[in-house]
Amino acid sequence: MPDRDHLMDERYDPKKIEPAWQAEWDRTNLYLTREDPGRPKFYILEMFPYPSGAGLSVGHLHNYVPCDVVGRYKRMAGFNVLHPMGWDAFGLPAENEAVLKGSHPTETVPRYAANFKRQLIISGCAYDWSREINSSSPEYYKWTQWFFLMLHKRGLAYRATGAQWWCDKCGTVLANEQVINGCCWRHTDNPVSKKDLEQWYIKITDYADRLLADLDGIDWPEPIKLMQRNWIGRSEGAELAFPVAGHTGKAVRFFTTRPDTVFGVSFMVLAPEHPLVAEITTPSERAKVENYVADARRQTEIERMSTAKEKSGVFTGAYAHNVFTDKDIPIWIADYVLMGYGTGAIMAAPGEDQRDFEFATKYGLEIPRVTASADGTAPPADRAYSEPGVAINSGFLNGKKTSEAITAVCQYAEQHGIGRATINYRMRDWLISRQRYWGCPIPIVYCKTDGIVPVPEDQLPVMLPPMKDYLPPGTGRSPLANVPDFVNTTCPKCGGPAERETDTLDGFACSSWYFLRFASPHEDERPFDRRSVDYWLPVDLYVGGAEHAVMHLLYARMWTKVMFDEELIGFDEPFPALRNQGVVWATDGQRMSKSKGNVVTPDAMIEKYGADALRLWELFMSPFDEATNWNETGVSGTLRFIQRVWTMMRRYAGAGCPAGNPTDETLKRTHKTIQLVTDHIERLRFNTAIAAMMDHLNHLAKLKPEEMGRFPAESFILLLAPMAPHVTEEIWRALGHTASVHLEPWPTFDPNLVRDEMVTVVVQVNGKVRDRLEVPAGTSEVDVRALALKSGAVKRHLDGKPPTKFIFVKDKMLSIVV
RNA sequence: GCGAGAGUGGCGGAAUGGCAGACGCGCUGGACUUAGGAUCCAGUGCCGCAAGGCGUGGGGGUUCAAGUCCCCCCUCUCGCACCA
Numbered sequence: 001m002p003d004r005d006h007l008m009d010e011r012y013d014p015k016k017i018e019p020a021w022q023a024e025w026d027r028t029n030l031y032l033t034r035e036d037p038g039r040p041k042f043y044i045l046e047m048f049p050y051p052s053g054a055g056l057s058v059g060h061l062h063n064y065v066p067c068d069v070v071g072r073y074k075r076m077a078g079f080n081v082l083h084p085m086g087w088d089a090f091g092l093p094a095e096n097e098a099v100l101k102g103s104h105p106t107e108t109v110p111r112y113a114a115n116f117k118r119q120l121i122i123s124g125c126a127y128d129w130s131r132e133i134n135s136s137s138p139e140y141y142k143w144t145q146w147f148f149l150m151l152h153k154r155g156l157a158y159r160a161t162g163a164q165w166w167c168d169k170c171g172t173v174l175a176n177e178q179v180i181n182g183c184c185w186r187h188t189d190n191p192v193s194k195k196d197l198e199q200w201y202i203k204i205t206d207y208a209d210r211l212l213a214d215l216d217g218i219d220w221p222e223p224i225k226l227m228q229r230n231w232i233g234r235s236e237g238a239e240l241a242f243p244v245a246g247h248t249g250k251a252v253r254f255f256t257t258r259p260d261t262v263f264g265v266s267f268m269v270l271a272p273e274h275p276l277v278a279e280i281t282t283p284s285e286r287a288k289v290e291n292y293v294a295d296a297r298r299q300t301e302i303e304r305m306s307t308a309k310e311k312s313g314v315f316t317g318a319y320a321h322n323v324f325t326d327k328d329i330p331i332w333i334a335d336y337v338l339m340g341y342g343t344g345a346i347m348a349a350p351g352e353d354q355r356d357f358e359f360a361t362k363y364g365l366e367i368p369r370v371t372a373s374a375d376g377t378a379p380p381a382d383r384a385y386s387e388p389g390v391a392i393n394s395g396f397l398n399g400k401k402t403s404e405a406i407t408a409v410c411q412y413a414e415q416h417g418i419g420r421a422t423i424n425y426r427m428r429d430w431l432i433s434r435q436r437y438w439g440c441p442i443p444i445v446y447c448k449t450d451g452i453v454p455v456p457e458d459q460l461p462v463m464l465p466p467m468k469d470y471l472p473p474g475t476g477r478s479p480l481a482n483v484p485d486f487v488n489t490t491c492p493k494c495g496g497p498a499e500r501e502t503d504t505l506d507g508f509a510c511s512s513w514y515f516l517r518f519a520s521p522h523e524d525e526r527p528f529d530r531r532s533v534d535y536w537l538p539v540d541l542y543v544g545g546a547e548h549a550v551m552h553l554l555y556a557r558m559w560t561k562v563m564f565d566e567e568l569i570g571f572d573e574p575f576p577a578l579r580n581q582g583v584v585w586a587t588d589g590q591r592m593s594k595s596k597g598n599v600v601t602p603d604a605m606i607e608k609y610g611a612d613a614l615r616l617w618e619l620f621m622s623p624f625d626e627a628t629n630w631n632e633t634g635v636s637g638t639l640r641f642i643q644r645v646w647t648m649m650r651r652y653a654g655a656g657c658p659a660g661n662p663t664d665e666t667l668k669r670t671h672k673t674i675q676l677v678t679d680h681i682e683r684l685r686f687n688t689a690i691a692a693m694m695d696h697l698n699h700l701a702k703l704k705p706e707e708m709g710r711f712p713a714e715s716f717i718l719l720l721a722p723m724a725p726h727v728t729e730e731i732w733r734a735l736g737h738t739a740s741v742h743l744e745p746w747p748t749f750d751p752n753l754v755r756d757e758m759v760t761v762v763v764q765v766n767g768k769v770r771d772r773l774e775v776p777a778g779t780s781e782v783d784v785r786a787l788a789l790k791s792g793a794v795k796r797h798l799d800g801k802p803p804t805k806f807i808f809v810k811d812k813m814l815s816i817v818v
Numbered sequence: 819g820c821g822a823g824a825g826u827g828g829c830g831g832a833a834u835g836g837c838a839g840a841c842g843c844g845c846u847g848g849a850c851u852u853a854g855g856a857u858c859c860a861g862u863g864c865c866g867c868a869a870g871g872c873g874u875g876g877g878g879g880u881u882c883a884a885g886u887c888c889c890c891c892c893u894c895u896c897g898c899a900c901c902a
Binding site for chain 1: 899
């Protein structure tokens with residue numbers, strides 16, 4: 001018990017009781033996770049936050065408070081709850097701030113993390129802080145490096161050269177999915193460009209099929225699953241090759257989803273960046289082609305991706321041989337063909353593809369028609385016919401339905417060495433190198449004799465060296481390249497001189513396995529203790545913003561599948577249940593940000609209203625998963641609610657906490673409220689859970705202490721405890737309990753008592769409500785009819801006409817049709 | 819352009835096809851009070867004295883009954899954006 005001479009002052013004063021209980025919970029280790037094999041486990045986790053210097057806003061709490069409620073509720077409901085918190089601490093903002101202000105990330109990051117932690121504590125969130133982790137600590141990133149080496153060992157990490165997305169504000173490369181509308185995901189107003197660089201990739205495409213298929217078995221919001229499906233972008237078709245005329249051994253390889261239209265292929269198109277372009281372009285066309293290529297490279301991605309602009313392209317002078325029609329067809333280049341999808345080349349079937357149709361029309365190319373509609377109607381002349389139908393003008397395919405023709409072409413292609421049926425994915429491999437200082441060093445050494453050599457496990461971690469100056473060297477390499485002591489090393493294989501990799505890992509690497517670390521955060525022999533992971537994982541409820549739909553959630557799923565394949569863990573989906581909290585916009589409807597000056601902090605709200613009132617408002621203001629604008633005036637409503645609870649309970653405690661004689665109605669309402677609140681919390685419907693509590697309070701507050709009685713009083717406090725932990729603790733102790741309310745079992749209801757004895761049956765005449773009858777529950781249709789027909793209002797609306805039909809819904813409604 | 823979600827009082831929002839607007843904010847009136855930005859009571863979708871009528875973005879439909887299901891349209895938010 002806290003050292004206080006009395007509990008429950010006359011006035012509710014959150015500033016007095018909240019810090020006192022927070023200190024008491026800390027002193028008694030109330031929220032330490034206890035491994036207890038006798039109880040079912042429940043692992044609830046919020047997405048790994050990046051501790052920014054701006055601190056938490058009331059918007060962030062819209063995620064943390066609901067999760068805290070679920071954790072507290074599950075604990076009371078008998079679960080062994082793991083609810084940890086840690087910091088995704090590597091990243092650009094800290095490094096940029098360091099460059100700008102000369103501060104050091106190793107100083108700012110812990111300071112900012114400590115501030116986040118303080119804010120979470122004053123908000124009453126019950127984390128097990130003994131499990132706090134920090135992805136930028138060597139104890140953690142040692143194992144991030146270990147995972148990278150495991151991926152490397154399994155052939156899933158490789159180096160490749162090519163044009164990479166580059167953000168000049170980040171000063172680093174970006175993966176495909178980190179480019180949003182042609183801009184960087186962290187600098188959404190900064191268009192990205194392309195740079196030719198050699199980089200590390202993770203072969204996530206090897207997992208494309210499983211990442212797609214396993215979405216079916218997990219309980220995630222459908223929109224998120226859809227985004228992942230679209231991102232993976234599986235499409236079935238064929239990869240075929242047509243030889244280039246006059247270039248023996250050279251062929252244009254291409255992917256198509258409509259191999260059945262090969263007889264209608266009248267030209268081919270390569271992406272401007274396609275390697276074949278330089279080889280096959282004829283001297284007479286060279287100048288035009290080089291111009292076009294240079295032009296395409298100069299355009300921003302936004303311009304190039306615009307679907308609105310007219311198609312353009314140039315002829316290379318070269319021809320490919322369509323092996324189906326036995327005709328030579330011109331090879332063009334055009335920027336509507338993307339180097340990053342398929343093979344960067346297409347067969348153009350202008351009769352069946354609208355884009356090819358537009359291109360052929362513009363440049364006067366032939367438009368054969370090789371698909372007729374199945375029902376015999378004539379295909380439109382002014383556009384492509386892209387729906388399935390029946391093959392025509394197509395040699396051995398004539399008369400075959402589109403699906404049959406596809407199979408036939410694939411068989412033919414395979415037999416004649418032209419190609420084969422295949423599956424293509426939109427998703428590209430994950431570019432994981434970053435030319436930055438403040439990240440996890442890639443544990444690789446380059447040796448003149450031995451080439452690319454992984455750092456042996458017993459030499460991990462490759463420590464990030466202390467630096468004074470983080471200015472990038474301007475060579476496209478990371479600032480680490482400026483540290484000779486770091487770069488120069490010896491080859492682990494031959495012992496000769498070697499250089500370290502100076503790039504660091506994308507921050508998403510750190511968040512691809514952190515959920516495992518929480519099971520055994522202090523393990524130093526392995527990334528995690530298998531027994532603890534088997535007990536706690538997978539995460540039972542994962543909660544975070546929808547903005548991570550494709551990046552973080554795809555990477556974390558992939559790493560989990562690799563660990564499963566490596567037999568490190570026994571499950572292959574990390575987050576069987578995912579929920580997205582709604583965004584809280586600022587009062588002005590914009591994103592809360594320091595620069596806009598519209599950030600509302602929990603600190604200010606707690607100062608004004610107390611943490612419990614703030615928490616209740618966070619829960620009550622809108623459905624958990626729906627976006628809303630911050631509106632402070634509502635907090636006074638939840639504060640008033642707490643004050644009314646306070647007044648009522650103080651009166652009850654003052655009367656000596658009588659067991660009392662609650663009326664049937666009070667008992668019934670109590671049981672109903674327990675049922676409602678339990679159900680609503682289970683379904684994350686916190687706003688309606690609180691509405692049910694308010695409704696119940698409106699009844700209880702009218703009663704004298706002995707009319708209310710102990711069971712209604714105590715169960716009210718227990719139901720409120722996860723949502724308003726401080727005030728309920730104060731009241732609980734004032735009711736005479738010595739143990740914490742948060743260790744009490746969750747109240748249960750009697751199903752027999754939640755049923756109503758009297759019900760209101762609505763009487764409708766021709767669909768309109770004309771009367772309401774109070775009858776005992778279960779009253780038969782015959783009796784309700786008799787009562788209804790006696791009703792004055794009903795008689796008036798029947799107007800003497802005989803009823804033709806009755807519809808009766810027991811205990812609800814009688815509908816009379818005349 | 820394609821895909822997904824949403825549109826209900828002055829505001830946030832409730833409603834397994836069965837009483838639209840629970841609960842709260844705000845507002846109005848009243849009580850208590852030296853005072854009220856405290857507390858308590860009453861009222862609060864629109865029209866109407868009333869009976870009643872009208873109401874869930876707009877238009878159609880299914881049904882005894884539609885905020886909820888179906889079709890068309892409008893607006894907003896999010897995602898993808900020539901994916902062959």
